[in-house]
Amino acid sequence: MAALDEFFFPYQKRWLADKSKVKIFEKSRRIGGTWVQSFEDVQDCIEQPGLKVFFSSADMTAAAEYIDYCESWIQKLNAIAKALAEINSEDIEDCEFADEDKGIKSKIIEFNNGSKIYVLSSNPKAFRSKGGKIVWDEAAHHENDQKMWAAAKPAAMWGYPIRILSTHNGVNSLFYKLIEKCKKGELDYSVHTVPIQLAVEEGVADRICGRKLSRKEREEWLEQEHKGCLTEAIWQEEYCCNPQDESKAMISYDLIHSCERLGVLGLEKAKGPLYLGCDVARHRHLYVIYVFEDIGDRLICRAVEAYQNKKWSYLEQKLYKFLKLPNLVRGCIDRTGCGDQFTERAQDKFGTVKVEGVLFSNTVKADLAITLLQAFEDQKLIIEKCPKFPGIDTKIEDEQAESIHAVRKIVTSAGNVRYDAASTEQGHGDFFWGAALAYHAKNASDAGPVFIQTANPFKGESMNFNGF
Template sequence: MARLLPYQKEWIEDKSPVKFWEKSRRIGASWADAADSALVAALSKEEGGMSTYYLSYNKDMTKQYVADTADWAKKYNLVAGEVEEIVLADAERDVTIYQVRFASGFVVQGLSSNPSNLRSKQGRVRIDEAAFVEDLGELLKAALALTMWGGDVAVISTHNGEESEFNQYIQDIRAGKLDYTLHRTDFDEALHAGLFKAICGVKGDAWEQAAESAWREKTIARYGDGASEELFCVPSKSGGAWLTRNLIESCMSPELPVITWEPPAVDFVDWPLDIAHSEVEDWCEAELAPLLMRLSQGCRHYFGEDFGRTGDLSVFTPLIENDDLSLVTPFLVELRNAPFRTQEQILAYMVDRLPNFSGGALDARGNGQSLAEFARQRYGADFIAEVMLSQTWYREQMPPLKAQFEDRTLLIPKTSAVLEDLRGIKMQKGIPKPPESSTKGKDGQRHCDSAVSIALALFARNTIEVDVEWRFATAGGGAARRMMTSF
């Protein structure tokens, strides 16, 4: 095990019944898995030993995997035979399989990717370069039958296009639709873990950072336009709309309003604090109070917030979790050109009155960090997630949002602006996220603001778990205004 890199060890240590690995090419994924297969096959039945069946679309790959298993057996000093090549007569054509047999009686066997090869088998299944097999769905269905008897299934692959079955499984795992575990290792992650150092060790070369950097650039250049997919786990053919109009509209209701606040005057930011506070308080009482009073006292409530100041909007999204676990955004609050203190005031007014408040997530990038910190200080770190929106966050957290739309378990306001915000989320290098620049809408500049806010509200609901109910304690009538004086 000493020769294995950290990500290879993590894969082997994962004993989940079903696990997937999206990876860069040539990082030693199959080679490491063969080490695990050798160890498992060498155990007795009482110790948990079992056979492993390796399937792929390529005959040479199956032969190599079995050969790697035999090589690992020698390294571990396990009692095992040599690689056998067996030809099975078939009505249409002969089929060649490769296997190595262990003293325990178990085998590691390389097969073609025909699902029928798994009939009557017991043990473990490895499906390699799964994005390239002819029918991954049927193959996986056949493989899952082996888990009923204590076996497990591992699916390993680089990507082969955005529409491949393999990528659909990856998205479903991220969306929480499948309880499989997911590993991801791109080229740079493998290098950081020591891939090039391991290559130098095998070749007998001395490792140098300059040599590694040059090798990295040369490898990326060799793959050309395919580098993103082949090395960095980004499925090709990206760039289209992430959610269709029909899918979004099927989860919209015209009865759910969008409330907008804009400064009552150009110089509002210069108004005396107490007068500005009173102006905003009156707006909250007129616009928000009636909506908040209608919220069910028995349901959990969450919120999400995407921050904007002079350009993009700030959008607050309250989120209700119903008894049947369906979700509703009872209204959205859009703030355009709102001063920081006004955003704090409106956020506090809304969240203080959310029944059974259970958590919120706020965009904490740039100036948004100020509002996120305000929320954390007011409601506590256990209830507030300060989110630094990034490619990693979008990759992991947007699929659950899409799953809510596909399952029709999320209801949102029906307006053209909200629709366009959601349709503005695009697949970019395999990741659903807003475009780099804002767009000009009918009501001004937008940057998928409500879409991000809704995603953050769902993130809060999915990740924040606090046993103690948050309660708001008022300081008494007029206290807030007195506190603002001399501020």
């Protein structure tokens, strides 16, 4: 079979070379997982007379694709066998592995040596009373994955191999749980993890583009695929082998979208009092400003801006244009870390009544997070649908929604609860905290004077805002 090496990428060759009884393929979408598995199954049927292979995928369209792949391999292998027979002056009629006209049907492939490949439905009962090699494709996307595994595993009990292939589908699937048990050493199954980045490194993008790509071209190809995903969660789960735990998100996508409207931005539309929230950052994370108008029963976003890698003087200028507004009642600024002196300068210019500094502790963040969640649940906030932010270099279609969705409730090993988001090049839940601070500005104004823990005043060298 060495002549077929040209058909496979390195990660596919590693899969074929692994003869473990149970193999799991944790993979990106469309990198040839089912393609290489169909070859392994055809090869096994040729080399093991009388073998039965039982294949099941999430739906029959995927199963039909698998049959097409098997048919393609049989045609290739038949052609190779015939060519070798001609070279060796052997009987060409006896060298076919399967009859391409009669042996390949919609749900079964019959080989001349008695081996068969059966394509089963996604009904768990389909594996019952079967014995042979088990191939479970798109395992994380079966509706009854627990029952599927319960039915499939005993079918291979007498020494037959099991192959499990899938992209992820959250953290509640049996597929995810099997992989976690393997990582913890609780199962000795072989796990092959191939995210899109590895697949591209080993030649997928080159094959798609029909030529050898440079490293920069591969990075650009990945960036375009990333941009094409509607959400960061899709990119992470479907392409990066990183399952998303929707259940732990503070604010779900559905809840975010329920509070979105088109065309609400515009300070010229604001007739009522305004409230501002500012999450301060400069380099890796995002500097985010929200301005909401109070219309009586809810707050409507009239301005939202985000910046990255800008000078402090530039960011200060963006903030002050809003603080100068005569109908802006109160602004709450994140004064944690570098935000401390930033807040202090704003208070010196506009007063402590108009500008409040909020120091992010676990307790304060918990209060802000829970209050913002309640605001979304009660439809007390209206935000612009999918706004654009020229001030940041983003690869994400909807930066605002992704950032709000990114904040999770995290329980530490010590039992402590904190609210945070993963720190990435796209931020750190910055839109979430900007909106939370703006909503807090309104609540704090309604409640009158409140005590907010502030950072210690700077004793040493001050930040040079004009020098950045």
